[in-house]
Amino acid sequence: MHLNTLRAVVTGGVSGLGFAVAKHLVEHGGKVALFDVNDDKAAIAVAQLGPANARYFRTDVTDEAQVAANVAAAKDFLGGLNATINCAGILGAGRVLGRDAAMPLKNFSATVGVNLIGSFNVSKAAAALMQHNEAGEDGERGVIVNTASVAAYEGQIGQAAYSASKGGVVGMTLPMARELARFGIRVMTVAPGIFWTPMVDGMPDDVQKSLSASIPFPSRLGRPEEFADLVAFILRTRYLNGETIRLDGAVRLAPK
Numbered sequence: 001m002h003l004n005t006l007r008a009v010v011t012g013g014v015s016g017l018g019f020a021v022a023k024h025l026v027e028h029g030g031k032v033a034l035f036d037v038n039d040d041k042a043a044i045a046v047a048q049l050g051p052a053n054a055r056y057f058r059t060d061v062t063d064e065a066q067v068a069a070n071v072a073a074a075k076d077f078l079g080g081l082n083a084t085i086n087c088a089g090i091l092g093a094g095r096v097l098g099r100d101a102a103m104p105l106k107n108f109s110a111t112v113g114v115n116l117i118g119s120f121n122v123s124k125a126a127a128a129l130m131q132h133n134e135a136g137e138d139g140e141r142g143v144i145v146n147t148a149s150v151a152a153y154e155g156q157i158g159q160a161a162y163s164a165s166k167g168g169v170v171g172m173t174l175p176m177a178r179e180l181a182r183f184g185i186r187v188m189t190v191a192p193g194i195f196w197t198p199m200v201d202g203m204p205d206d207v208q209k210s211l212s213a214s215i216p217f218p219s220r221l222g223r224p225e226e227f228a229d230l231v232a233f234i235l236r237t238r239y240l241n242g243e244t245i246r247l248d249g250a251v252r253l254a255p256k
Contacts (some may be wrong), residue, residue: 001136001143001235004029007078009071009208010063011122014041016197017147018087021231026053028232033074035059037120043254051182061088061118066195080204082133085145086119089184092161106160115165119146120172123187131183138238141184145231146173148191152254161174166191170244186241188234189249193248195222216250238252 006025012018013034022032026049034056036042041069042056055077057070075081092111092187094103104231123144150171155163169189177187194200194211200221212220234240 001082001140001238003232003236005234006083007031007080008083008085009035009073009074009122009126010085011059012147013085013117014038014045014056015089017108017192017195017224017227018085019045020228021085021087022049022054024225024228024232026050031078031163033057033070033078035061035070035074040155041228056224061086061122062113064121067121068125068128071122071129080133081126081129081147082142082237084122084142084205085147086122087147088118089115089147089165092165093158094161095158096160103161108164109118111161112165112168115162116168116172119169123176127180127183127185130185131180135184139184140186140238141188143235144176144180144185144187145234146187148189148190150191150193150246150248150251150253152191153246156253157256163243166250173244174242181241183231186238187242188242189236189244190227190230191244191246191248192227192253193222193246195224195227197224214251215248218249220249222247 008025010018010022010032013022014036025032032054046054046110059070060066077198090111094107096103133141135141146169149166151159151163152166152170152190163235173189180187
């Protein structure tokens, strides 16, 4: 798919990895609908991208009716819908057996709700509309790109909920790609390593240096624009389908 023809929903799109993707797509002639819950950051993001190229839709990705309505409204604004990039996510850190008590089930459910169920919820709402697109080259009608994490493979202590949620995203990639193949809709996932995000930015210098040193090569944190570059490559490379790509500088997470 050519980037200048992209009409994309980007969840978590007003900051971090999601905003980097939105910015890359707009710079290459695409249009984006930003799904997020941060009104302040959304105003800044839309101003930066330009109101003709981007619109914010306040969206709880776990709300089925709201997501369906907002995906339809996004399609109207965009003048079509042929891509969805799911970057909305929460950390949900916490030990199964905490200092005072076992993890409350609602904490586990909330993490799985946003990261896994939210990704599925937006994907199926988008696919329901994309299946009716006119077929392009190779019969392609749309692309879904989900965001997992290297924690899906080597989750650390305190990441049981987060790793389970991201492992679920990896697990649904192939079956969803196989099912949506008959509609010409591809499904891919990126599993980023340790990236430079606002969360890391707030960490002390020594912690940042320690994180960087743990990455074999390049020995630094990932840059959001590198994530955006990979997403763009996936969007325009039709033979990529049903796979999760690690983007991590060869890091393998230690137990803690």
